[in-house]
Amino acid sequence: MLSIIISSYQPSYFNVLEKNIKITCGVPYEIIRIKNPNLMGICQAYNLGASKSKYNNLLFVHEDVIFHTQNWGEILINYLNDEQLGVVGIAGSNYVPFVPSNWWVNARKSKLHIIQSNKNERVKVHTRTNFEDNRFFEYVYSLDGVFMACRKDVYKQFKFNDKIKGFHAYDVDFSLRIATDYKNIVTGEILIEHFSEGNADKVWFQEMIKARRFYKLPKNQKNNKEIELRSYKTFLLQFKIFNITKGQQFFLALKYLSLSKVGFVNVLKLIYSKIK
Structure with a gap:
């Protein structure tokens, strides 16, 4: 069973996603929609949503996505049953630099399984990492916030950082704090399509700098x-x-x-x- 938490401000995207989840999820679920037309930061919205959840497995996902994988909920819950895992995502990195940066810091260290659509030209790019040792996942440290799932016990230990007020850097902070005690992964078994490329602007840059003071580099990371x-x-x-x-x-x-x-x-x- 799965609690799906969405910070929502675009009804057209949300309505499409809601219908898509109904026909693809494959397990009992609830959708907790936090209507958020810039009323609160995404950390506050996600924490509010989590406080309303009734299931043990939580998925924090953007509303401008659709799922291409059938029965993805069952796949996700099977991952989360592993108590050593912290966050399950679909894009992330297994290297974290000392300077403030987002998860995509280095192409060779990035792990992705996603269809990224350009909302202006509708060009689709399916990016799939070649997973090592015939696995269906890769271990990472930081994750992209478009899709992040964890058990409620993990969430309660770390929660989203209310000191991060906007819509940037929350994912790196959340996933890296969890990575101190658990293993995060990118899965190649769940495919979503994302209809926004994000906006790495000055606000994003400033928020990454602010967030840097909240997380530490992974202890077992070999310096490069x-x-x-x-x-x-x-x-x-x-x-x-x-x-x-x-x-x-x-x-x-x-x-x-x-x-x-x-x-x-x-x-x-x-x-x-x-x-x-």
Whole structure:
């Protein structure tokens, strides 16, 4: 049995999804719709929805999706019966850099099983990770918030962070805090289609920076200097893209420059490239 929690502000998308769930879910379920036309942040909306839930398995999902997999609810519950698992998603990453960033930090570390539609041109891109060892899932740390499922006991330990007020960074924060005690996965057995590509704008960038103070890097993650350096360069580049003030640039550049992560030689090369 499954409680499906949706922060909703687009009735046309919600109505389509509601009908789609009815014919695809395959297990008893309830839909908890939190009507949220920018009245509250998504963390507050999801926590409110979870407080109304009656089932032990929770799914937090965007409303601008449809499911292509039949009986996906049964597949999901079978995963959640494993007490070692924390969050089940359909897109995520098995590397988390030191700098503030979203889950898609590195293409080689990203794991996805999703149809991503461009809502303007209706172009569909089906992205499927080649799962290792003939498994139907991959272990990850951070997850995309379009689809995140967990048991209620896991949710109650961590909940969504009410200090995150908007609609960005909540997924990285939630999944990474859970990853300290549980294993998160991306499944290749559930396929959804998502009708929005998101908006990585200045608000998103600022929210990622704010959220960074709430989560820690995975303890068992092996440091990758190449990814760390690339992530740091991308972080600096976003200062110019989003017109961050000089004072903030200097503060943030120093705060998130880790010699141990990036490597001393790489830092010297980076400094030299900036001053030559």
